[in-house]
Amino acid sequence: MPASGAGGVLHIDLDALAANWRALRDAAGGAETAAVVKANAYGTGIEKAVPALGRAGCRTFFVAHLSEAVRARAVAYDATIYVLNGLLPGTAPSYAEHDLRPVLGSFEEIEEWAGFCRSQNHRLKAAIHVDTGMNRLGLTVPQGLMLKDTAALQDFETALLMSHFVSAEESDNPLNRQQAEAFEAVRSSLPHVPASLSNSSGIFLRDKPHYDLVRPGYALYGGNPTPDLDNPMRPVIGLEGRIVQLRWVEAEHTVGYNGRWLALSKRRIATISVGYADGYPRSSSARGKSGEELLAGVALVAGQRCPFAGNVSMDLLAVDVTDVPEAQVKRGDPVTLIGGELTLDEVGRRAGTIGYEILTNLGSRYARTYSGDAG
Structure with missing residues (x-):
């Protein structure tokens, strides 16, 4: 729909998106900076956002669902793409077909992925998710400490060990330190596996728990990763x-x-x-x-x-x-x-919600205009 005939127009600044990725990369020190592009790149459009981030230098992407990963692969031929919501039963062949990496969060998923790799006689790559406090997806910390003795890990390549902060946007929340300590214990038992803990807000924590890779999402799209301070990101x-x-x-x-x-x-x-x-x-x-x-x-x-x-x-x-x-x-x-x-964050507050929800609900009826080439 052309803008002249649409009830609403959504303007998306790809140069600002790329600039935000570069700013987060710089804040992360030497850690690789990935990009979370789930929920249609937070409403901005996978097919536009992923190439723009790629041109800026991003080489690793995270999505929530296999279908999103297939879309991202279509516009990022040589990128690394992880699927956060894990390995649904019977979907391993699709991961292999599109060169995607599941984030495995249970021993059942680990065994299924290992079995598929054995059947293909090929050590495919995957991430392993350890739950350090969110209590949604992932192995428990005691299970994570057992990974070093898990035979199934010999059948595939563990390319990443990861966890997820509960309240990184609350810089003084003691949960941050507790989670970092729990994650460090598991990481120490698998010292040769690259590790990732920080989301957007985690990048800005004082202890800088950047490890080998950081996974910003909301901040890429202009949301404030430091709610108690001025927003360091550009609006997208x-x-x-x-x-x-x-x-x-x-x-x-x-x-x-x-x-x-x-x-x-x-x-x-x-x-x-x-x-x-x-x-x-x-x-x-x-x-x-x-x-x-x-x-x-x-x-x-x-x-x-x-x-x-x-x-x-x-x-x-x-x-x-x-x-x-x-x-x-x-x-x-x-x-x-x-x-x-x-701002996005003010709109969220006025709706009694958060900017994340505002972004990811942006509807399909808007005319969308893109500016910048992020080159």
Whole structure:
């Protein structure tokens, strides 16, 4: 869909994406800097983001699902690609066909991968995930300490030993040190295997647990990896919606489904052609009365902050533009929903969620424009 006919336009800056990768590479010292491109490269598009990161120098990528890995392989012929969510039963041949590496998180997965490698008479590569506190995927720490005596490891090449921080964005959280110590214990039992612990925020921890490879995701796309400090990353995405109608709402009238927002005085309302079907969160809805300070969405209209009015619906949201001079707002004008002073992290906070969710929910109905070549 061309931008002129779309209700919303998503702008993606590939040069900023590449610059963020380089900044993270520099912050990681001598560790290899990979890129996490799961969830369609956090909503920016695998087919665009992966080549841009490759041109910047990235050689290793992480995705969540096998289907994402196949897409990444199609545009990154010689890259290393890991699949974080593990080896589903019977999928080993697909990994081999596309030269992909599963992240193995249980002895069952290890045995299946080892058995497949024996059947092919070839020591294929894989990562092993040890859980140091997240309690989702991965071997337990005691199981990790048993790896050095696990015969199945002779049948494939363990290319990476990894774990994942629980709260790296909280720099003083004692869990960070506990996890690092647990991971170091397992790593010491497999000293010749490359190791990886740090996500985006982990790169900036004081103890610098960079090991051999770091795996930034959110920070690549402009999210703040150091929430207590200024954001060191460049913004990568911007989102604009289009005004489809302007109207005056009389005092004591409501706006939107269920009448959850009440105009206390005559208000001018701009209806924007973006809603939760586009991935804009319904939790940004404004429920209260005009003039109240609400934890709800805002938009930049003619450069001015304007609060949402009423519930975000499937295809539309309403913005109170009364304080913007009438001559500066007309049907068809763009309004900024993410961008400029309205950062990704602020949009997440106003929706009662995190910028990660905002990014990964960016919908398919937007017209997408790309700038830069990241060369």
